[in-house]
Amino acid sequence: MALELDKSDQELVIATLENRNSFSALIQKYEAAIRRYVRRLGCVEADDINDVIQEIFIKVYINLNDYDQKLKFSSWLYRIAHNETISFFRKKNLRVNVLNLSDEDIDDFFEQIDDGKDYVKIAYQKDDARITRDLLSSLNPKYKDVLVLRFLEEKSYSEISEILKLPEGTVATLINRGKKELKIGLEAKGIKSI
Amino acid sequence: MNEELSNKIIERLNKDSILPIPKWRFNILYGFFWLGALMSVIIGSLAFATILFLIIDLRMHGIFEVSHSALEIMLFIPYLWLIVLCIFILIAKISLRHTKRGHQYRLRYIVASSLILSIIFGSFLTLVGVGKLTHDTLNRTSIYNYTTYDAQDAWDQPIVGRIAGVVLSVNNKNNFIIKDFEGALWHIQIATSTYGHVFTPKANSIVRMSGIYDASSSIFIATSIYEWED
Numbered sequence: 458m459a460l461e462l463d464k465s466d467q468e469l470v471i472a473t474l475e476n477r478n479s480f481s482a483l484i485q486k487y488e489a490a491i492r493r494y495v496r497r498l499g500c501v502e503a504d505d506i507n508d509v510i511q512e513i514f515i516k517v518y519i520n521l522n523d524y525d526q527k528l529k530f531s532s533w534l535y536r537i538a539h540n541e542t543i544s545f546f547r548k549k550n551l552r553v554n555v556l557n558l559s560d561e562d563i564d565d566f567f568e569q570i571d572d573g574k575d576y577v578k579i580a581y582q583k584d585d586a587r588i589t590r591d592l593l594s595s596l597n598p599k600y601k602d603v604l605v606l607r608f609l610e611e612k613s614y615s616e617i618s619e620i621l622k623l624p625e626g627t628v629a630t631l632i633n634r635g636k637k638e639l640k641i642g643l644e645a646k647g648i649k650s651i
Numbered sequence: 652m653n654e655e656l657s658n659k660i661i662e663r664l665n666k667d668s669i670l671p672i673p674k675w676r677f678n679i680l681y682g683f684f685w686l687g688a689l690m691s692v693i694i695g696s697l698a699f700a701t702i703l704f705l706i707i708d709l710r711m712h713g714i715f716e717v718s719h720s721a722l723e724i725m726l727f728i729p730y731l732w733l734i735v736l737c738i739f740i741l742i743a744k745i746s747l748r749h750t751k752r753g754h755q756y757r758l759r760y761i762v763a764s765s766l767i768l769s770i771i772f773g774s775f776l777t778l779v780g781v782g783k784l785t786h787d788t789l790n791r792t793s794i795y796n797y798t799t800y801d802a803q804d805a806w807d808q809p810i811v812g813r814i815a816g817v818v819l820s821v822n823n824k825n826n827f828i829i830k831d832f833e834g835a836l837w838h839i840q841i842a843t844s845t846y847g848h849v850f851t852p853k854a855n856s857i858v859r860m861s862g863i864y865d866a867s868s869s870i871f872i873a874t875s876i877y878e879w880e881d
Contacts, residue, residue, distance in 0.1 A: 474671060477661060477664055477665075478661060480657070480660070480661060480664070481654070481657035481658070481660075481661055484656060484657035484660055485654065485657050488656055488657070507656070510656065511656070511659065511660060511663070514656075514660050515660065515663065515664070515669065518660075518664060518669065518671060519669060519670075519671055519672055520671070520672060521671040522671050522672055522673060522674040522676075522677055523672070523677045525751050525752075618754070618755060622748075622754035623754060624754065624755050624756060624757045625755065626757055627757065
């Protein structure tokens with residue numbers, strides 16, 4: 458297994474197609490990241506998270522021949538994870554729009570959002586995680602999805618484009634609009650910029 | 652590193668005999684989407700070729716000069732083909748979005764490219780006569796004939812002062828009989844005061860005429876006569 462973990466994702470995909478036991482290496486490599494992403498999207502119960510993750514990896518295995526080796530495997534995996542999590546919420550009649558973010562996530566979010574790389578800058582005191590969490594959850598899903606991927610999962614624009622199947626230009630527009638919405642919301646709640 | 656989950660998943664794959672979907676099935680699926688995009692350009696080009704043919708046809712037969720109002724000209728717009736063009740641009744968009752890299756193209760670029768390709772290929776198809784062929788072929792069906800307005804339809808309006816058809820017989824220099832494109836016979840009398848061109852009617856020639864229909868005598872009084880250009 459140690460040898461397999463040294464392989465690239467593309468090599469692991471090829472190895473898995475030849476021998477399904479090699480799939481373990483891909484699962485172990487990405488389990489933590491996908492678990493965190495599923496939780497952030499709003500999955501609260503540990504059993505639910507485990508069920509969703511299992512379904513995600515089963516779906517990945519079934520569709521492994523659809524993976525385009527020119528793209529990052531993680532982007533393709535995140536796309537399946539995103540779609541599976543949303544359909545899990547729908548199946549269970551759960552609210553799709555409530556993010557499950559820890560205080561640490563909110564701290565990370567502000568560290569990333571203030572990196573100066575994006576057009577709209579937000580630099581706020583990190584003194585009210587709950588308000589920010591509620592505001593993020595209440596954003597339009599199209600903004601929320603890109604903000605979570607950009608500032609919590611730390612994905613590049615091109616990765617987000619692959620995950621959400623959107624043009625890169627649209628991703629950039631959604632990120633900036635989402636940040637603007639968030640900024641307006643935070644200011645309306647009395648959280649002032651530093 | 653959590654091996655428990657990976658073991659569980661591998662166990663389930665083994666137990667349920669789950670296998671990856673073969674690559675050829677994905678290739679067929681994406682092939683269908685590319686075919687959809689290709690078809691939409693082909694049909695879009697045919698639609699544009701026919702639109703262009705209809706406009707040229709109406710223009711060539713002088714319909715825009717004799718129309719009474721902008722509202723009447725709006726009747727001549729080939730709405731059916733415009734709808735077909737829009738539908739196939741939409742199909743191109745949906746098909747491309749479902750291909751592996753199709754999501755990278757913005758809607759406006761897909762619409763613009765599809766439209767530009769349809770215009771380029773459509774113009775070529777009009778030049779080689781495919782627009783006319785498509786129109787003439789479909790014009791034999793009643794639904795198409797009812798919804799699409801061509802030059803023959805536009806000149807088959809004696810009530811509003813336009814008529815066209817084959818000259819059957821010339822009685823004298825001012826009176827002759829025509830058979831219109833629908834097969835009805837009309838008695839034509841050349842007006843005493845004419846304006847525009849007056850083509851001298853000959854048997855078997857095809858003519859289009861502006862004038863007034865006199866319902867009391869069932870005679871069409873022509874104030875101008877042109878030869879029908881093919």
